[in-house]
Amino acid sequence: MHLRCAYCQLDLNLHHYQASAEVVTSICDLCQSRSLKPAAFQNQQVAYFAAARKWLFLGLPTQLQSASQPVLQLTRQQRKACTSLLNSFDALPAAWQTTGRRQQFYQEVIRWQDQPDFELTGNVPVDLKRLGCDTTGLFDKNTLDYTTRARVREYYQHQCQYCGRYGDSVDHKNPVALSNDNRWENLTLSCRECNRLKGDMPYQLFVDWNQELQPLLRQLVASEQALQRLDEQQRQLQNQLAAQRHLTGEVTNPQLQAIRQQIKVVQGLRDGEDSDYQKLIQLRHDYIISKFQIWQLQQVAD
Ligand SMILES: [Zn+2]
Ligand SMILES: [Zn+2]
Structure with a gap:
């Protein structure tokens, strides 16, 4: 469930608006850490959502047609990139997302939002680093994390790179048993069938043999x-x-x-x-x- 924040206008997951179990807020937690108060904002969408669930809505009553409320000025492109980064952050391993790291990340994003001095690339490790987040141990370990898998799937648009059919298996070109290599260059996307069939075959040979077909x-x-x-x-x-x-x-x-x-x-x-x-x-x-x-x-x- 994605809801739009009344201030930053990003479409974020429900938990960004949940003050507690049955209380939702008009602005997201990111904006709240700017010291903005939910009680000062209208948000019809969240208000209706709360009413439908019989939850409490923290914000201005929507009947009050106040003239206008402040809105963060971001271009559509920047809003999209920032939303995607926040969603990716949510998908990082839970053990890594400590409160401290999240707070630090929020501060960096807020700084960027107020003065976007570079374009977000959509490449999560790169963007986190450029924002100044400490990603030690997050992307360079040998197990593939969820975000990397999702990125590979998206990059290849769910198409098996060996046969062209629908694929969602993230595959090591050189089997991880041999190389332990989780770098982007060693990753590709395959369908389940190619994944099984390839097994421990050398990557280039498997590609060549498929080419012949x-x-x-x-x-x-x-x-x-x-x-x-x-x-x-x-x-x-x-x-x-x-x-x-x-x-x-x-x-x-x-x-x-x-x-x-x-x-x-x-x-x-x-x-x-x-x-x-x-x-x-x-x-x-x-x-x-x-x-x-x-x-x-x-x-x-x-
Ligand atoms: Zn917000
Ligand atoms: Zn395939």
């Missing part, structure tokens, strides 16, 4: 998309069926029969598509595994 990979991507579309069509038809049944109040009626017929047709298409899809997966799997086995034999022979 370009036409097959294009078919894989097309097939995955077709399956998604068919699933979506089926969902829509199921919804139509449910709505019609509700409207007519009967189970047998020509219109309902027609929708059921369509669902059957789509299901048939889906089964056919899926069977083609599985065959392609199997083909690629066998090809790459055989390449790998031959390569291993050559290694032994050398």
Whole structure:
């Protein structure tokens, strides 16, 4: 749940407005640490939110149409970048987010907000450092933290870098067992299938072997998309069926029969598509595994 702060205008997670369990404030905790008082601000959105939950709203009653309240002057771009940084900060490991660190971070952000002397890059480690935050031990340890994973997924727009299908597995190009290397250059995004298939294969070889299968990979991507579309069509038809049944109040009626017929047709298409899809997966799997086995034999022979 994101709510807009009446002063800084950032859309921040609910907990930034929670003074206690059932009390929410008109401005975010960041702005409160500027010594601004929630009681001096209107915030219709938070007020309605509080009313819906029967929580207490700390702020000016919305009926009071006061002329205008002060607002932090940030460009849309700066607001976006700052919101994203705050959301990323929230996602950092909980153990790292001590009260002291959070307070220090808030002070740095406030200083930046009042006088943005550089553009935020969207790269969390870089931005934190430039703001002067002490990030010792946060990004250079060997386990990948949540933020890094999220960044890799976003950077590659959820696309597997080996086959082009949907992917959300953050993958080490050189297996971490060999290199312990968590630098950005050693990270890429893959789908679960490529992740499993690659296993301990050398990165470059796995890339090359996939390159040799370009036409097959294009078919894989097309097939995955077709399956998604068919699933979506089926969902829509199921919804139509449910709505019609509700409207007519009967189970047998020509219109309902027609929708059921369509669902059957789509299901048939889906089964056919899926069977083609599985065959392609199997083909690629066998090809790459055989390449790998031959390569291993050559290694032994050398
Ligand atoms: Zn605020
Ligand atoms: Zn893949």
